[in-house]
Amino acid sequence: MLRDRRLRGLSEVTAAALLAMTVLAVGMAVYFAVGGMANVYGNLYRQEIDRSIVQQNLRxxxxxxxxxxxxxxxxxxxxxxxxxxxxxxxxxxxxxxxxxxxxxxxxxxxxxxxxxxxxxxxxxxxxxxxxxxxxxxxxxxxxxxxxxxxxxxxxxxxxxxxxxxxxxx
The missing domain is CATH 2.60.40 (Immunoglobulin-like)
Incomplete structure (x- = not known):
């Protein structure tokens, strides 16, 4: 009976491994999303600064x-x-x-x-x-x-x- 009950669910080790992989995947997704957005906004800011400098050089x-x-x-x-x-x-x-x-x-x-x-x-x-x-x-x-x-x-x-x-x- 004990054996049948154990086969019906996940073991503690498998559950912990799946939980760790899920947390790691979500963390990596958030990291890359935030990093990508920071890169996009950084490029837009640099482009705005370049445009401003060029316009100021024209007199x-x-x-x-x-x-x-x-x-x-x-x-x-x-x-x-x-x-x-x-x-x-x-x-x-x-x-x-x-x-x-x-x-x-x-x-x-x-x-x-x-x-x-x-x-x-x-x-x-x-x-x-x-x-x-x-x-x-x-x-x-x-x-x-x-x-x-x-x-x-x-x-x-x-x-x-x-x-x-x-x-x-």
């Missing part, structure tokens, strides 16, 4: 805007930053108009560190305007690659804008 200033009678607007932009910049988008419009400006990557104008660059735009409405708004989007030159789509390096760029009065002669 452009729209020094002067010359509006010609034919509607051509020339923006004189100085690069005060720590690295060369690449103008990828620029807009100019009268200050009293509402314009929805989006990023289109239609330009590729390099401005070296410490130099003054020119961007020529067309704005027929700016000829008679009292004030204009100019917006320029730039990225570090070293990040631009003709083989990469703009979405890969757009996050490292930055908008620079100015609202200024125009002198009419």
């Amino acid at each position: 452009l200033s729209i020094e002067y805007i010359h509006v010609k009678p034919d509607g051509t607007c020339i923006l004189f932009i100085r690069n005060y930053g720590r690295e060369d910049a690449l103008i990828t988008d620029a807009y100019i419009y009268p200050a009293d108009s509402s314009v929805n400006v989006g990023l289109s990557f239609n330009l590729s104008i390099p401005i070296r560190r410490g130099e003054l660059g020119k961007v020529a735009l067309t704005c027929g409405d700016c000829v008679n305007a009292d004030e204009v708004v100019a917006k320029v989007y730039a990225i570090p030159s070293r990040l631009h690659s003709s083989t990469s789509p703009p979405s890969e390096y757009a996050q490292f760029g930055r908008w620079f804008s100015i609202r200024t009065a125009l002198a009419h002669s």
Whole structure:
């Protein structure tokens, strides 16, 4: 009778071994889940810091805007930053108009560190305007690659804008 009763259940050694394996498996699963999440969040944090550093290294200033009678607007932009910049988008419009400006990557104008660059735009409405708004989007030159789509390096760029009065002669 004693033998039949013992065969019906698990022995104490087998039960302890199964319990130890279950606890070990759950512990390893929790360890790898927490470690994986820490790795993901660490990479996201590092990417955010890299983006912030690159954006801080870009320092452009729209020094002067010359509006010609034919509607051509020339923006004189100085690069005060720590690295060369690449103008990828620029807009100019009268200050009293509402314009929805989006990023289109239609330009590729390099401005070296410490130099003054020119961007020529067309704005027929700016000829008679009292004030204009100019917006320029730039990225570090070293990040631009003709083989990469703009979405890969757009996050490292930055908008620079100015609202200024125009002198009419």
